[in-house]
Structures are given as structure tokens and as C-alpha cells.
Amino acid sequence: MRLSRYFMPILKENPKEAEIVSHRLMLRTGMIRQQSAGIYSWLPLGKRVLDKVNAIIREEQNRSGAVELLMPTLQSAELWQESGRYDAYGKEMLRIKDRQDRPMLYGPTNEEMITDIFRSYVKSYRNLPLNLYHIQLKFRDEIRPRFGTMRSREFLMKDAYSFDLDREGAEHAYNKMFAAYLRTFDRMGLRAIPMRADTGPIGGNLSHEFIILADTGESEVFCHKDFLGFDIPGKETNFDDVAGLKAIFDKWTSRYAATSEMHDEAAFNAISEGDRLSARGIEVGHIFYFGMKYSEAMGAKVLGPDGKEHAVHMGSYGIGPTRLVPAIIEASHDENGIIWPKAVAPFDAVVINMKAGDAACDAACGTLYSDLGTAGFDVLLDDTDDRAGAKFATADLIGVPVQIIVGPRSIANGEVEVKDRKTGARETMTVEAAINKLVANR
Amino acid sequence: MRLSRYFMPILKENPKEAEIVSHRLMLRTGMIRQQSAGIYSWLPLGKRVLDKVNAIIREEQNRSGAVELLMPTLQSAELWQESGRYDAYGKEMLRIKDRQDRPMLYGPTNEEMITDIFRSYVKSYRNLPLNLYHIQLKFRDEIRPRFGTMRSREFLMKDAYSFDLDREGAEHAYNKMFAAYLRTFDRMGLRAIPMRADTGPIGGNLSHEFIILADTGESEVFCHKDFLGFDIPGKETNFDDVAGLKAIFDKWTSRYAATSEMHDEAAFNAISEGDRLSARGIEVGHIFYFGMKYSEAMGAKVLGPDGKEHAVHMGSYGIGPTRLVPAIIEASHDENGIIWPKAVAPFDAVVINMKAGDAACDAACGTLYSDLGTAGFDVLLDDTDDRAGAKFATADLIGVPVQIIVGPRSIANGEVEVKDRKTGARETMTVEAAINKLVANR
Numbered sequence: 001m002r003l004s005r006y007f008m009p010i011l012k013e014n015p016k017e018a019e020i021v022s023h024r025l026m027l028r029t030g031m032i033r034q035q036s037a038g039i040y041s042w043l044p045l046g047k048r049v050l051d052k053v054n055a056i057i058r059e060e061q062n063r064s065g066a067v068e069l070l071m072p073t074l075q076s077a078e079l080w081q082e083s084g085r086y087d088a089y090g091k092e093m094l095r096i097k098d099r100q101d102r103p104m105l106y107g108p109t110n111e112e113m114i115t116d117i118f119r120s121y122v123k124s125y126r127n128l129p130l131n132l133y134h135i136q137l138k139f140r141d142e143i144r145p146r147f148g149t150m151r152s153r154e155f156l157m158k159d160a161y162s163f164d165l166d167r168e169g170a171e172h173a174y175n176k177m178f179a180a181y182l183r184t185f186d187r188m189g190l191r192a193i194p195m196r197a198d199t200g201p202i203g204g205n206l207s208h209e210f211i212i213l214a215d216t217g218e219s220e221v222f223c224h225k226d227f228l229g230f231d232i233p234g235k236e237t238n239f240d241d242v243a244g245l246k247a248i249f250d251k252w253t254s255r256y257a258a259t260s261e262m263h264d265e266a267a268f269n270a271i272s273e274g275d276r277l278s279a280r281g282i283e284v285g286h287i288f289y290f291g292m293k294y295s296e297a298m299g300a301k302v303l304g305p306d307g308k309e310h311a312v313h314m315g316s317y318g319i320g321p322t323r324l325v326p327a328i329i330e331a332s333h334d335e336n337g338i339i340w341p342k343a344v345a346p347f348d349a350v351v352i353n354m355k356a357g358d359a360a361c362d363a364a365c366g367t368l369y370s371d372l373g374t375a376g377f378d379v380l381l382d383d384t385d386d387r388a389g390a391k392f393a394t395a396d397l398i399g400v401p402v403q404i405i406v407g408p409r410s411i412a413n414g415e416v417e418v419k420d421r422k423t424g425a426r427e428t429m430t431v432e433a434a435i436n437k438l439v440a441n442r
Numbered sequence: 443m444r445l446s447r448y449f450m451p452i453l454k455e456n457p458k459e460a461e462i463v464s465h466r467l468m469l470r471t472g473m474i475r476q477q478s479a480g481i482y483s484w485l486p487l488g489k490r491v492l493d494k495v496n497a498i499i500r501e502e503q504n505r506s507g508a509v510e511l512l513m514p515t516l517q518s519a520e521l522w523q524e525s526g527r528y529d530a531y532g533k534e535m536l537r538i539k540d541r542q543d544r545p546m547l548y549g550p551t552n553e554e555m556i557t558d559i560f561r562s563y564v565k566s567y568r569n570l571p572l573n574l575y576h577i578q579l580k581f582r583d584e585i586r587p588r589f590g591t592m593r594s595r596e597f598l599m600k601d602a603y604s605f606d607l608d609r610e611g612a613e614h615a616y617n618k619m620f621a622a623y624l625r626t627f628d629r630m631g632l633r634a635i636p637m638r639a640d641t642g643p644i645g646g647n648l649s650h651e652f653i654i655l656a657d658t659g660e661s662e663v664f665c666h667k668d669f670l671g672f673d674i675p676g677k678e679t680n681f682d683d684v685a686g687l688k689a690i691f692d693k694w695t696s697r698y699a700a701t702s703e704m705h706d707e708a709a710f711n712a713i714s715e716g717d718r719l720s721a722r723g724i725e726v727g728h729i730f731y732f733g734m735k736y737s738e739a740m741g742a743k744v745l746g747p748d749g750k751e752h753a754v755h756m757g758s759y760g761i762g763p764t765r766l767v768p769a770i771i772e773a774s775h776d777e778n779g780i781i782w783p784k785a786v787a788p789f790d791a792v793v794i795n796m797k798a799g800d801a802a803c804d805a806a807c808g809t810l811y812s813d814l815g816t817a818g819f820d821v822l823l824d825d826t827d828d829r830a831g832a833k834f835a836t837a838d839l840i841g842v843p844v845q846i847i848v849g850p851r852s853i854a855n856g857e858v859e860v861k862d863r864k865t866g867a868r869e870t871m872t873v874e875a876a877i878n879k880l881v882a883n884r
Contacts, residue, residue: 005507005509006509007509007511007563007572007574009562009563009564030563033559033562035513035514035517035518035555035558036516036517036518036544036546037542037544039514039516040514041511041512041513041514041555041559042511042512042513043511043559044509044510044511044574046511047510047511047512050512065447067447067448067449067486068486068489069449069483069484069485069486069488069489070483070484070489070492071477071483071484072477072481072482072483072579072596073515073579073596074478074481074548074581074595074596075477075478076477076478091541092541094538094540094541096536096538096548098536098583098595099533099534099536099583099585100479102478102479104478106516106538113477113483116477117475117483117485120451120475121449121451121472122451130449132449132486137514137515137579139516141540141541143541153516153540154514154515154516
């Protein structure tokens with residue numbers, strides 16, 4: 001992408017309304033724009049990151065055997081009356097009447113709708129296990145939306161729903177998502193710690209929140225330091241291996257970890273002092289096993305091998321992509337701006353033309369831009385006529401992992417400078433060497 | 443994808459509520475499910491097609507230089523009061539009040555919001571031209587939603603918005619989208635004919651609908667037969683070439699073509715009888731140039747090279763992906779089911795195991811499934827224990843382009859049967875030859 005043809009409205013001033021660093025940086029880099037209280041547009045730079053986050057979530061959901069569909073945002077009130085949550089949900093549910101005066105709502109979550117889909121088609125245990133997910137907008141009418149997309153009203157959620165014949169199957173389904181979540185967050189450069197959690201309005205009795213540690217987190221969390229060193233399940237993880245996944249679950253729940261709602265002071269104090277970690281955290285995922293709560297209320301039953309009808313055991317599993325983006329920034333930035341982990345960076349590299357209009361600079365930039373593009377990299381070419389200093393500041397601010405700086409003096413020797421955004425390390429090398437370096441570090 | 447682990451609820455009976463073939467086939471193949479009047483879930487098979495359609499739209503929008511962002515679904519009423527459309531839009535606009543009693547709406551389109559984004563950031567002609575698009579859900583509270591996702595209330599729309607300093611620039615922006623649309627529909631196997639159209643509530647004086655001919659279309663259309671043979675702009679089209687794009691526009695508007703609203707009987711009758719085409723059509727895209735309608739009302743101005751402020755010239759450009767899917771089916775099916783054009787098929791091939799549990803069949807299916815997957819193909823493996831006849835019927839119904847049939851008798855000779863869904867042609871060959879055939883025809 002040539003910056004001269006892109007839409008990346010960098011703000012020069014720090015926006016006053018932003019209380020936390022991720023919100024400030026997302027506004028400054030032109031990633032998002034607030035349209036109404038708690039309702040945001042994702043501008044092109046932000047959209048790119050969001051797409052990369054969604055792609056990782058999708059890959060790991062698919063790897064675990066979950067199947068993607070897409071449910072609508074608007075739901076009929078009837079479904080929620082069936083489960084009993086229509087009245088119970090309270091003011092966070094955005095209630096709507098259509099032109100025929102039918103009561104509708106903007107889905108805050110989809111347990112009811114997916115249960116309705118399930119009961120319409122699935123009649124036999126032979127079609128189980130099943131895990132269906134979608135990545136779709138939700139709306140929760142928070143009284144105090146804040147921190148940008150960290151706590152917005154219209155937000156994106158990946159929500160998966162598992163269906164099993166019995167509790168044993170449901171636990172395996174839970175463990176699949178548990179392992180998939182560890183992999184998902186790790187791929188984004190985050191260490192997420194699963195913590196026993198309250199089930200809230202979803203219900204059920206087994207639930208974990210995945211929390212990343214960050215000073216600006218809204219929750220107070222308590223855990224054992226061992227979590228910082230636990231291994232992440234590998235790419236080769238066999239999601240059909242019941243015992244193998246149980247072992248991952250057991251390992252990752254073998255130490256104390258709890259949010260403040262579930263905190264047990266005595267248990268925490270039993271940990272040796274040097275191993276105690278008390279910090280603030282951001283919830284980036286939440287998984288639930290709630291048994292037959294919805295299947296019984298809504299009649300989602302299958303014929304079992306015993307020839308009898310059984311209400312299915314269900315779980316639901318959420319990740320908030322529009323919250324993950326700021327969470328990643330909270331975990332990875334410095335005083336100059338964002339430092340994107342490679343896997344979610346909006347661009348793989350930025351090529352900075354220090355003197356647009358200079359024939360040698362333009363030619364070298366053209367070569368870099370087109371050769372790197374051909375090699376499959378997403379490259380931003382800063383071909384604007386801004387001052388070099390402003391270009392450097394922008395490149396640091398938007399946090400693209402690699403900067404390739406093309407200036408008139410060095411290009412006279414056929415050389416460019418390659419800067420690592422994270423370490424700040426700079427190296428001078430030929431254009432060809434710069435391309436090879438990116439390919440080698442892919 | 444192994445069918446035994448997938449969720450593809452095939453209906454055995456023709457659903458009564460479906461009046462047109464695409465709606466019937468989308469329900470029967472388990473692509474969609476109605477959740478409320480005019481509100482649909484896209485089940486996994488449908489979601490796959492929708493993703494492929496969106497990917498083509500996105501590629502062609504990007505190729506033309508448009509830049510993707512993502513605006514929210516809910517908008518504040520204030521924006522629409524500024525443009526004067528809040529009262530004018532009528533009952534199709536879904537009006538909502540949030541918990542603070544603020545008037546909101548579910549966006550039926552985004553002219554106001556994108557104009558608001560533009561005016562917040564862009565102040566100089568040097569940042570033009572600009573074309574911003576998103577693919578986002580819209581809601582229009584149609585009094586009579588029908589024909590499945592062909593005319594639904596909650597639907598997906600790709601809407602692009604162009605901003606230019608003057609009319610000349612805006613016309614080039616219009617021609618870019620015109621050419622991009624021709625390419626987009628062609629890649630989906632559709633011949634879309636641009637027809638002069640009424641501008642409706644969007645406003646403006648230059649507008650084309652892109653119409654595909656189909657007996658079940660809602661519009662009556664009239665055009666010259668030459669449109670069926672016109673060349674589609676190639677991949678190498680230079681979208682910066684003002685004269686070149688103008689030539690494409692001129693060519694594709696050189697013959698009579700109009701929807702009934704714009705029909706001129708006399709002009710149509712002036713065409714020699716053998717060249718007249720009077721048919722029914724489905725609108726799959728609609729583009730508008732509306733000048734300064736929104737920029738003047740909402741103060742979207744830039745400094746021109748003359749140092750003065752100018753309201754920008756705008757256009758908007760819509761494609762409905764959730765309508766395109768049924769439109770493609772209307773254009774491509776037979777009595778046995780859907781016939782997907784390769785580019786939008788949910789899977790590239792289906793491997794049919796005629797005798798799941800037979801060691802030789804299972805082994806050959808496993809090889810085909812894994813080797814084709816490694817070669818980059820999306821393969822559906824029918825590993826269920828349904829009867830062979832039911833499997834053949836399902837494969838024809840869901841319309842995957844290539845069927846590879848693995849039966850116990852032929853696999854004893856190391857052979858499988860490869861069937862082309864469209865032509866019905868069958869060939870017997872080795873497993874290896876079948877894989878090579880797919881690779882060769884990629």
C-alpha cells in the first residue's frame with residue numbers, strides 16, 4: 001500500500017478523552033474513530049489488525065474441529081422468552097421493535113439462537129460431538145462504555161457453542177477450546193492465564209476466564225508465577241486425544257489462579273511468597289460449561305444409543321477480537337508507539353522514502369515495494385512528501401515490525417537501512433540483502 | 443472437511459415456503475436458515491460461499507484502489523438529521539432508542555457516516571482522490587421480505603464511497619467502480635449488464651444498476667443483445683488510466699439498456715428486432731454519482747489548489763453479497779441441484795466414499811483427502827455411512843464442481859471415478875491421476 005493513496009489519519013496531539021495507552025495509540029494512529037458512545041469505526045489500519053486477529057482465531061477454532069457459521073445480529077424476543085433470559089438480562093440488552101411492532105433485540109450473545117438451530121436439525125447422538133462458532137457483532141448497552149474498543153457497546157465476538165451427549169463428552173469439548181485458546185493468544189504474542197471464574201448471566205458451574213496481565217486491566221487477579229513458564233500446546237496437538245487434552249487442562253489448572261470475584265485469600269497465601277503474582281488483568285476470553293441449562297429449557301434433545309431422548313450438554317466459548325487489539329497494544333508498546341507482534345501487524349514492513357521525488361530513492365523504494373509484495377509481504381510504502389523526521393515518528397508510532405529506510409546518501413552506495421522496531425537495532429545493507437533478510441525471518 | 447464432523451443439514455423435502463429455485467436450494471442444502479422474517483443464519487456451507495464471494499469483491503475493490511475500513515451497524519440519529527434523511531427515509535429505517543433514550547438507527551446505508559469520517563480528517567485536495575469501502579451488515583425493514591436472502595431485512599452490503607475535488611475526478615472514480623464491478627461479477631460466472639437507473643433515496647443524477655438476467659428477477663429489463671458479448675476488463679486494467687477507463691465505460695454504455703423505471707419504449711424499438719432483449723433481471727450492484735448532496739449538507743470541504751474551500755464530489759457504490767449468492771444459483775443450477783462456478787464453490791471437490799469402513803476405500807479416500815488438502819484444495823470427504831445413492835444425490839445437490847467417487851470394485855484396480863458436476867462427464871482413472879487432474883485444471 002502506498003501511503004499517498006491510503007487513509008491513515010495520524011493525530012498529532014494526544015487525544016484528551018483517552019485514559020489508557022491502547023486507546024490513545026489507537027486514536028493517534030488512526031486505527032479507530034468513535035461514532036457514538038461506545039460505538040467505533042475501524043479505520044483501515046485498525047481493520048487490518050482486526051482481520052489478522054480474526055484469522056488467527058479462525059484458524060485455531062478450525063484446527064480444534066469447530067465449524068464456522070454466521071448468525072444474524074438481530075434476534076426475536078421469543079427465543080429469549082423460551083430460555084427465560086429476556087426479562088432477566090436487564091438494561092444491557094438493546095431491545096428493538098420493528099415496523100410490525102414485533103419485539104426484537106440486538107444479540108448480546110447467542111446461546112438461545114444456536115440452541116434453536118441445533119434443535120431444528122440434530123436428532124441423533126450420531127451427529128455429535130458438534131461445536132459451532134461465528135465471529136459476529138454483538139451489542140451490550142453498557143452504562144459506562146470506556147477505554148475505546150476495550151469496553152465498547154457494539155463489539156465483535158467469536159462465540160462457539162458445543163453440543164455433547166453427556167458430561168464426559170462436554171468436558172472434552174471444554175478442553176478442546178481450552179487448548180485452542182492457549183494457542184490462539186500465544187500466537188498473538190500474549191500470555192493468557194486461565195482463571196476460575198464466575199459464570200454470570202450465562203450460567204453453569206465450570207468456567208474459566210483467560211486473562212492477560214496488564215497494569216491497565218479492569219480486574220484484579222491472583223495467580224502462581226509458574227503460569228508464566230508453562231508450555232503452550234503445539235501445532236501438532238491432537239484434538240481427538242481425550243487424555244492428551246485433559247493433561248493440558250490439568251497442567252494449566254494445577255496452580256492457583258483466580259479473579260477477585262473467585263479469590264480465596266487463604267489458598268493464595270499458601271503459595272510461597274516469591275511465587276505469588278498479584279496484578280491487574282484484561283479478560284480476553286471466557287469459556288463456560290453449563291450442562292443442560294438451555295437444552296432443557298428449549299428442548300434440544302437427541303436420541304441416545306439407548307434409544308431414549310437426552311437433553312444435550314452444552315458449553316459456550318467467547319473471545320473478543322475488538323478487545324484483543326487494544327489488549328495486545330497494552331502488552332506491547334513503548335514511549336514512541338505501538339510494537340506489533342509479527343503475527344498481527346497491519347503491515348510486515350514499512351519502506352520509508354526519505355526523499356520522495358529523488359530518482360534513486362524512488363527507484364529503490366519501487367523495487368523494495370514490488371519485490372517484497374511479490375514475495376508475499378504486506379508492505380506500506382511511505383511515498384509522501386512529509387519531512388523525514390515526521391516519517392520516522394509515524395513509522396515508530398504505527399509499530400510495523402520492520403522499517404526499511406531509503407535515503408539519498410546511502411542509496412548512492414546502493415544501500416538502505418533496516419531498523420527493527422522492537423529492539424531499535426539498525427543495519428545498513430543492499431536492497432537485495434534487505435529483501436533476503438525479510439524472507440529469511442519470515 | 444470430513445462430512446461426519448461437519449454441519450450440513452440437508453433437507454429431504456422441498457421447503458414449501460420457497461417460491462424461487464435459489465431459495466429452495468439454499469434451504470435444502472442447509473446453506474441458510476430463517477431466524478425471523480427476513481433475517482437469516484448462514485449455516486457452514488452457505489458461509490463458505492459467502493466468504494468466497496466477499497473475497498472476490500474485496501480483491502477487485504482493492505485492485506481499483508479502494509481502501510477497506512469497517513463502520514459499525516448502529517448509527518446516531520443526529521447524523522441523519524444533518525443530511526435531512528432521518529425523516530425522509532421512512533419506515534424501512536429501523537429506529538432504536540438506547541438505555542439513555544438516545545435515538546439511534548440500524549444503518550440501511552452509510553453516506554452520512556462516511557461523510558462524517560471524511561470531514562473529520564481530510565482537509566486538503568492533496569489527500570484526494572479517496573475511495574473508502576466496507577463490507578458490513580445493513581438493515582432495511584422491508585414490509586415484504588421474500589425469496590430468502592435475495593430480499594432480506596438484515597443483509598450484507600459492500601458499500602464504497604468516493605471523494606473527489608471536482609466532477610471530472612468523480613467521473614473517473616465512477617468509471618473505476620464501473621470497471622471493478624464488471625470484473626467482480628464476471629469472476630463469479632455472472633454476466634451483469636449496467637443499466638441506467640433511478641437514483642431513489644440516495645440522490646444524484648448519474649446511476650447504473652448492474653443486472654443479471656434471470657427468469658425469477660424482480661425487475662423487468664430491456665437491453666441490446668450486444669451486451670452478452672462485450673469483453674470484460676482484464677486483470678491488467680490500469681485504474682489510473684483516465685482515458686482507458688472512460689473507454690470501458692463508453693463501450694458498456696454504447697447500447698440501449700434500462701430497467702422498467704427508466705425504460706424508453708421508442709429508443710428500445712429503434713433497435714432491430716433480432717437484437718432486442720426483453721427479460722427479467724436481478725440487481726446485484728448499484729452505483730451512484732451524487733455530487734455535493736452530502737458534502738454540502740454536512741460540510742465536507744477541502745482546500746483546493748486555488749486556496750479556497752470546496753465541497754467534495756461524492757459517489758457511492760453498492761454490491762449485495764447476501765443477494766449475490768442466490769443470484770449465482772438462479773443463474774447456475776439444474777434439476778439435481780446447484781452448479782457452483784469454481785470461483786465461489788464452497789468446496790473444490792467432494793470425495794465420496796461409497797463404502798465407509800471398507801479398508802481399501804477408506805485408505806484411498808484418506809490419500810485423496812490429505813493430498814488434495816496439501817495441494818491447497820478445499821475438499822469435502824463424504825465419510826458417512828449413508829447409502830451410495832443418497833451420497834450421489836447430496837453431491838449433485840450441493841453442486842461442488844468435481845466429484846471423486848471411490849467404490850470397492852474400482853479401487854481394487856486402484857481406480858476412482860471423477861465426475862464433472864456441470865457436464866455430468868465421468869472418467870475412470872487412478873487416484874494419482876485424479877489428483878493431477880485437479881491440479882492441472884486449477
